[in-house]
Amino acid sequence: MADTTGSEMKPGLFMSEKSAKIFVAGHRGLVGSAIVRKLQESGFTNLILRTHSELDLTNQADVESFFSAEKPAYVILAAAKVGGIHANNTYPADFIAVNLQIQTNVIHSAYTNGVKKLLFLGSSCIYPKFAPQPIPESALLTGPLEPTNEWYAIAKIAGIKMCQAYRIQHQWDAISGMPTNLYGPNDNFHPENSHVLPALMRRFHEAKANNAEEVVVWGSGSPLREFLHVDDLADACVFLMEKYSGFEHVNVGSGVEVTIKELAELVKEVVGFEGKLVWDCTKPDGTPRKLMDSSKLASLGWTPKVSIRDGLRQTYDWYLENVVQKKQ
């Protein structure tokens, strides 16, 4: 029986192959665009990119044709159906079906077409609602999930397990990273379907522009969330492609958490809104806390660099230049 952890695979090839074909799935998104920036900054010259309209990753035949024609050497899977607590709670069928289809198609076709290494991205929501904090990788599947996003979480857990199954049966180098809540340029600023940070940034900006007296924030404000700037995540993804070839998924967090109330006050300050906050407790809080233990990644030698205050300022500057000014 082969080594079930696939540990015979040797990391350390990726950074030496700057002309290797790398398929970044989801390259226009928050994470995918940051990964493209990081790979280009690192000197990679042969990125294979396809927009959603050029290649619908839920279409198995089209994904197989793409891989058969392009034969990328590496794949970073940052394409998914993604949204905040309201979107997850409202469209459970889309979140489980689309994500299972995308990841199953990409992981399988990558393997059958000779990709050397694939990085799958899950999320911190894979862990039980009341997991021990900070949450170690070993907490996976040890308790009930958070109901507002369990459908998305199940899809992501299936992605981790699929990577592990291909490592066991085929000795194929598929690895999984579990990012915490992310933010930064190219985020989704949709008023209803986005995550909390971009939602508040847009809402505070519009309130300031309209001289509104108050801004509604969802929930009680008491949940805690860990945030990581997407440039740090992209750096961690390239780091994992180079340094990690292991069976278990790897948490990718900042280790810094804030309450939603503290986050709202921070965003309010960065945007410069001077009105008051009103809390809409008809909206769900979701999981009370999901601070991850990222010591496994730290032990490999990676640490985050962007502080939340600097990250918020940089993201708001980007929002003003790329969203607000474009509308004028």
Ligand SMILES: NC(=O)C1=CN([C@@H]2O[C@H](COP(=O)(O)OP(=O)(O)OC[C@H]3O[C@@H](n4cnc5c(N)ncnc54)[C@H](OP(=O)(O)O)[C@@H]3O)[C@@H](O)[C@H]2O)C=CC1
């Ligand atoms: N944002 C966050 O806070 C976190 C994100 N993650 C994970 O990071 C990854 C990327 O998320 P993020 O960048 O935030 O998401 P985005 O929504 O910003 O980007 C997702 C990308 O996937 C593309 N996509 C979606 N469906 C399809 C499809 N059927 N075929 C082809 N492309 C498709 C989208 O294209 P288009 O927009 O044109 O449809 C988009 O470019 C996901 O795996 C997510 O689970 C993990 C933890 C936190």
Ligand SMILES: C[C@H]1O[C@H](OP(=O)(O)OP(=O)(O)OC[C@H]2O[C@@H](n3cnc4c(=O)[nH]c(N)nc43)[C@H](O)[C@@H]2O)[C@@H](O)[C@@H](O)C1=O
């Ligand atoms: C990334 C990860 O995290 C997601 O879960 P989440 O962290 O609960 O997502 P969220 O950012 O939407 O909410 C965080 C908190 O913030 C509060 N909140 C206040 N006001 C707004 C608001 O205006 N919008 C939103 N979305 N939330 C708000 C909201 O009530 C909640 O208490 C998964 O869906 C899934 O995508 C996943 O894997």
